[in-house]
Amino acid sequence: MEAPISEIFCSVQGEGPHVGVRQAFVRFIGCNLNCSYCDTQPADPSVCMFERTPGSNSFENIPNPLVTSQVSELLSNYGNIHSVSLTGGEPLLHADFISEMDIPHPLYLESNMTLPHMAEKIKDKISYVSGDIKLIDEFEGKDLVSHLERTIECFRTLRQTKDRECFCKLVVTKDTVPDDVYRMVDAISDYVSCVVLQPVTQKHFSSGIEFLLQLQKDLLDSVDTLIIPQTHKMWGCL
Ligand SMILES: C[S@@+](CC[C@H](N)C(=O)[O-])C[C@H]1O[C@@H](n2cnc3c(N)ncnc32)[C@H](O)[C@@H]1O
Numbered sequence: 001m002e003a004p005i006s007e008i009f010c011s012v013q014g015e016g017p018h019v020g021v022r023q024a025f026v027r028f029i030g031c032n033l034n035c036s037y038c039d040t041q042p043a044d045p046s047v048c049m050f051e052r053t054p055g056s057n058s059f060e061n062i063p064n065p066l067v068t069s070q071v072s073e074l075l076s077n078y079g080n081i082h083s084v085s086l087t088g089g090e091p092l093l094h095a096d097f098i099s100e101m102d103i104p105h106p107l108y109l110e111s112n113m114t115l116p117h118m119a120e121k122i123k124d125k126i127s128y129v130s131g132d133i134k135l136i137d138e139f140e141g142k143d144l145v146s147h148l149e150r151t152i153e154c155f156r157t158l159r160q161t162k163d164r165e166c167f168c169k170l171v172v173t174k175d176t177v178p179d180d181v182y183r184m185v186d187a188i189s190d191y192v193s194c195v196v197l198q199p200v201t202q203k204h205f206s207s208g209i210e211f212l213l214q215l216q217k218d219l220l221d222s223v224d225t226l227i228i229p230q231t232h233k234m235w236g237c238l
Pocket residue numbers: 031037038039040087088089090091110111112113131132169171198199200201202230
């Protein structure tokens with residue numbers, strides 16, 4: 001099995017409740033959505049940039065696609081890590097590849113939670129699910145009802161269990177509509193350990209502090225809710 005991967009590097013988880021843990025990151029190429037705020041830079045699909053020495057900003061170009069054993073070998077350079085973040089792009093597009101990965105570390109999935117049939121294929125391999133809620137006006141989605149149903153189904157499939165942690169992240173922009181947030185959080189709250197409101201970074205002016213604090217207050221009535229910005233952007237690491 002092979003997959004196109006844009007980057008493999010070792011850094012520190014910069015988002016959500018596990019901020020600060022040392023992780024290897026595997027960034028898959030390709031996404032089924034087109035979020036207005038997306039910070040994933042378009043990459044040269046012909047090569048995977050591998051940073052052998054963490055923080056060096058020096059990359060080896062490895063021809064794409066990569067096979068699973070190559071990824072395992074590259075990751076073995078990083079030593080003591082908490083987990084391997086599978087991100088992108090949308091990693092669930094590469095569920096068949098992920099299901100064949102053989103890595104001695106817990107897998108931490110970063111997903112847009114819109115591909116439940118792909119989630120089904122890998123649910124038993126994943127130890128941490130960082131699952132986004134994408135509100136419909138954030139991408140060029142056509143069918144709102146089916147998008148929301150697929151999101152709920154994906155959270156149900158990858159929900160918190162005794163062997164798997166599942167939390168939800170929601171990027172808050174100036175266009176975020178509180179009622180949309182409450183409706184979706186209500187639908188998935190039984191499946192997650194907490195909700196993280198992630199203020200949008202850069203480009204789009206943030207939604208404002210009062211707005212975020214009000215959203216948190218309302219959500220706290222039904223689910224543990226944290227406000228955590230992207231911290232890796234603050235100290236400029238990958
Ligand atoms: C680049 S995405 C890749 C994984 C998956 N496609 C997703 O969207 O969850 C990784 C995380 O970065 C977040 N993100 C992307 N752009 C952002 C921005 N400008 N500000 C804050 N968070 C952002 C996404 O919402 C997601 O939680």
